[in-house]
Amino acid sequence: xxxxxxxxxxxxxxxxxxxxxxxxxxxxxxxxxxxxxxxxxxxxxxxxxxxxxxxxxxxxxxxxxxxxxxxxxxxxxxxxxxxxxxxxxxxxxxxxxxxxxxxxxxxxxxxxxxxxxxxxxxxxxxxxxxxxxxxxxxxxxxxxxxxxxxxxxxxxxxxxxxxxxxxxxxxxxxxxxxxxxxxxxxxxxxxxxxxxxxxxxxxxxxxxxxxxxxxxxxxxxxxxxxxxxxxxxxxxxxxxxxxxxxxxxxxxxxxxxxxxxxxxxxxxxxxxxxxxxxxxxxxxxxxxxxxxxxxxxxxxxxxxxxxxxxxxxxxxxxxxxxxxxxxxxxxxxxxxxxxxxxxxxxxxxxxxxxxxxxxxxxxxxxxxxxxxxxxxxxxxxxxxxxxxxxxxxxxxxxxxxxxxxxxxxxxxxxxxxxxxxxxxxxxxxxxxxxxxxxxxxxxxxxxxxxxxxxxxxxxxxxxxxxxxxxxxxxxxxxxxxxxxxxxxxxxxxxxxxxxxxxxxxxxxxxxxxxxxxxxxxxxxxxxxxxxxxxxxxxxxxxxxxxxxxxxxxxxxxxx
Numbered sequence: 001x002x003x004x005x006x007x008x009x010x011x012x013x014x015x016x017x018x019x020x021x022x023x024x025x026x027x028x029x030x031x032x033x034x035x036x037x038x039x040x041x042x043x044x045x046x047x048x049x050x051x052x053x054x055x056x057x058x059x060x061x062x063x064x065x066x067x068x069x070x071x072x073x074x075x076x077x078x079x080x081x082x083x084x085x086x087x088x089x090x091x092x093x094x095x096x097x098x099x100x101x102x103x104x105x106x107x108x109x110x111x112x113x114x115x116x117x118x119x120x121x122x123x124x125x126x127x128x129x130x131x132x133x134x135x136x137x138x139x140x141x142x143x144x145x146x147x148x149x150x151x152x153x154x155x156x157x158x159x160x161x162x163x164x165x166x167x168x169x170x171x172x173x174x175x176x177x178x179x180x181x182x183x184x185x186x187x188x189x190x191x192x193x194x195x196x197x198x199x200x201x202x203x204x205x206x207x208x209x210x211x212x213x214x215x216x217x218x219x220x221x222x223x224x225x226x227x228x229x230x231x232x233x234x235x236x237x238x239x240x241x242x243x244x245x246x247x248x249x250x251x252x253x254x255x256x257x258x259x260x261x262x263x264x265x266x267x268x269x270x271x272x273x274x275x276x277x278x279x280x281x282x283x284x285x286x287x288x289x290x291x292x293x294x295x296x297x298x299x300x301x302x303x304x305x306x307x308x309x310x311x312x313x314x315x316x317x318x319x320x321x322x323x324x325x326x327x328x329x330x331x332x333x334x335x336x337x338x339x340x341x342x343x344x345x346x347x348x349x350x351x352x353x354x355x356x357x358x359x360x361x362x363x364x365x366x367x368x369x370x371x372x373x374x375x376x377x378x379x380x381x382x383x384x385x386x387x388x389x390x391x392x393x394x395x396x397x398x399x400x401x402x403x404x405x406x407x408x409x410x411x412x413x414x415x416x417x418x419x420x421x422x423x424x425x426x427x428x429x430x431x432x433x434x435x436x437x438x439x440x441x442x443x444x445x446x447x448x449x450x451x452x453x454x455x456x457x458x459x460x461x462x463x464x465x466x467x468x469x470x471x472x473x474x475x476x477x478x479x480x481x482x483x484x485x486x487x488x489x490x491x492x493x494x495x496x497x498x499x500x501x502x503x504x505x506x507x508x509x510x511x512x513x514x515x516x517x518x519x520x521x522x523x524x525x526x527x528x529x530x531x532x533x534x535x536x537x538x539x540x541x542x543x544x545x546x547x548x549x550x551x552x553x554x555x556x557x558x559x
Contacts, residue, residue: 078294079123080333084507085389087426087433090382096390097398099410100175100374102365102417103336104358105324105348107133110504111535112327112350114542119550120504124332127392127501128421134497134532136418136490138174152370153177153413155460157477160487163520164499164512167430169481171388171423172491173378173458177370180415185368187223187284189241193272194257195292197232201259204350205326209291212323212355213254219363220244225279228253231268232260241279269309276318283466285367287344288313290322294335303334310342314409321366322346323358340395343372343412357530365414371462373410373470376421377403379457384479387426387433391498403461406470413462420494427479455479484520492524493533500540503547514544 088096106129113120138156154176162168192213200206220226224244230236239253272288280286310320320342322335332348339346345366347358358366375398380388402408413419426432459474484495500517502509518540525533 077121077124077327078333079121080336080395082123082126082394084505085391085394087387087389089387089434090380090385091437094382095377095379095400096388096423097375097377097400097403098390098393098421099396099398100376100413100419100421101128101393101396101411102132102413102419103129103339103345103347104133105332105336105346106130108348108350108354109324109332111539112348114539114546115350116327117546119543119546122505125501125504126394127498127505128396129392130501131392131420131422131494131497132418134418134493134536135530136174136176136420136494138176138418138488138490152462152464155458155473155475157458157475158488158491159455159479159481160484160491160495161481162424163484163495163516164502164509166511167426169425169427169430170484170491170495171425171456172494173376173421173423174490174494175374175413175419175460177365177413177415177417180364180368180370182219182364183221185285185364185415187225187281188220188244188367189225189276189279189281189284189286190220190227190367191272191276191279191288192226192228192239193268193288193290194228194230194238195232195268195290196230196257196259198260199293200326202326205293206257206259208349208352208355209323209325210254210257211352212349212359213291214251215352215355216359216363217244217247217250217254219360220247220250225281226250227275227279228257229268229272229275230257231271237271237275241275269306273309273313273316273318276313277316280317285319286317287319287321287367288342290320290335290338291325292322292335293326294324294332303337306334306338307341310338311409314341314343319343319369324348337395340411341409343369343409345412345414361530362414362416365416368415369412369465370415371413372465373406373408374413374460374462375403375408375410377459377461378423379459380425381451381454381456382428383452384428384455385425386428386430386436389424391422391424392501393421403459406461406463406468410461420490422494422498453478485523489524489526492520493526496521496524496540497536500536500543504543514540514547518544 103126106124106126109124110120110130113124138154156172156174156176158172158174160170160172162170194209194213196206200209217226222243222245225241226239226244227237227241228239230238238256239250242249244250269288276286276288313320320339321344322339324332324335324346325348335346347354347366349355349358377400396411398408398410402410455477457474457476459472461470461472463470484492487495496517499509499512499520500514503512503514503517518537521533521537521540525537528534
């Protein structure tokens with residue numbers, strides 16, 4: 001428990017300030033809790049400080065909401081097999097290249113498991129989606145927002161010792177996209193592609209979907225267009241392209257949706273693209289928003305064929321995003337891959353609060369991309385770094401040559417989104433995981449030694465909206481390492497989330513357990529106006545209790 005001992009050595013004044021801040025927040029939140037519970041309609045949910053208190057207490061059930069649905073363990077959910085990132089030797093492979101990813105569905109899916117008293121399957125735990133669920137503003141970071149003169153987004157860097165291993169150092173790359181109010185988003189052509197098959201009949205699927213889409217519909221403007229396509233056995237057009245100011249017509253169409261039949265997802269996708277082209281807005285946002293539990297079991301059902309169709313749609317100017325619902329047969333591995341190729345993102349909607357977060361609070365970022373095909377390339381200096389591994393991003397890895405290939409599809413960043421990538425480094429002088437070579441190339445060593453004041457070179461490429469040629473930015477970074485207790489607050493919190501993910505994936509951590517995660521996250525909680533960080537602390541404690549119960553030996557009771 002060395003990490004917790006380290007925390008206890010913080011100055012008394014810092015502790016007093018932290019306790020005072022928490023006490024003030026808790027008393028304010030308690031006073032507002034009843035306001036939320038008295039709401040008459042879930043559609044009028046406003047995320048206030050009551051939501052923060054609600055998050056801390058794990059309720060996540062509002063008036064008129066159905067009780068949580070707990071299904072048996074014989075679920076048919078499918079996740080992409082993820083092999084943990086392997087340790088790389090800098091002298092053999094000094095360059096790491098990957099696409100940035102703003103998907104957050106993995107976090108709310110993990111939350112759903114924990115709220116139902118289960119530890120999630122290991123392959124359901126995507127580290128980057130856990131870390132990137134949270135908002136980071138990098139306030140107080142040593143690095144300055146110097147990426148783009150037009151303020152597309154800023155990049156920040158930070159270094160600290162890993163709390164789980166004194167021989168490892170964490171290197172953080174943080175990206176923060178510019179905020180964009182909804183009234184500045186170009187006209188939107190939105191096609192709701194909705195799964196109305198029989199598997200969607202449960203309360204946490206189509207009924208929750210309808211509540212979520214009613215929230216979204218109320219945000220649309222007169223210059224926007226919305227259509228509704230459903231699929232279940234055969235695809236159908238429920239709502240032709242309709243102006244966003246015709247709220248009654250849109251809401252009535254949403255209310256008419258009913259679940260029944262088997263799933264013909266491919267037929268629905270074909271019709272959705274036809275409708276999207278019919279209402280296409282040149283210079284605007286053209287996007288299909290799929291809502292499903294992922295059970296594509298009729299028609300084109302293999303992922304590769306669907307990906308090819310969505311790629312053709314992307315090249316015609318129509319992006320593809322998705323919302324996942326429900327449990328029991330959730331096909332996360334399919335939904336995530338389809339949105340990757342469709343220049344979109346996916347989120348998992350487990351509560352009306354998550355719907356409000358994605359479709360109201362973050363609507364501009366959900367719809368509008370400020371940086372297209374964003375990718376990162378890091379070259380580590382062997383005079384400073386002997387080993388590295390990227391935490392997460394297992395299915396976003398790119399070849400080295402892909403970085404300079406503008407035709408290579410990569411990740412997209414929406415307005416206001418923040419993205420964090422964490423590397424675990426072994427610095428020269430620390431104990432390596434892999435024995436060094438006796439006969440290393442001395443000429444290469446001398447060249448690296450000449451730039452000993454540099455830890456790494458980081459390059460970022462991205463395309464601005466409407467442009468086909470990428471913009472390149474790069475930095476040469478000096479090693480400035482702090483203990484985690486003194487690191488910038490957002491790095492502390494991202495580190496806690498990454499450690500949480502590693503524990504859920506059963507990766508061995510020397511000196512870091514669920515209690516340590518909760519302690520670090522609480523230290524880095526900050527203002528937490530949304531309540532997301534407080535909720536995270538609660539989920540960590542839940543996971544710790546479940547893991548402890550799972551580890552308990554079973555004793556035979558005397559007859």
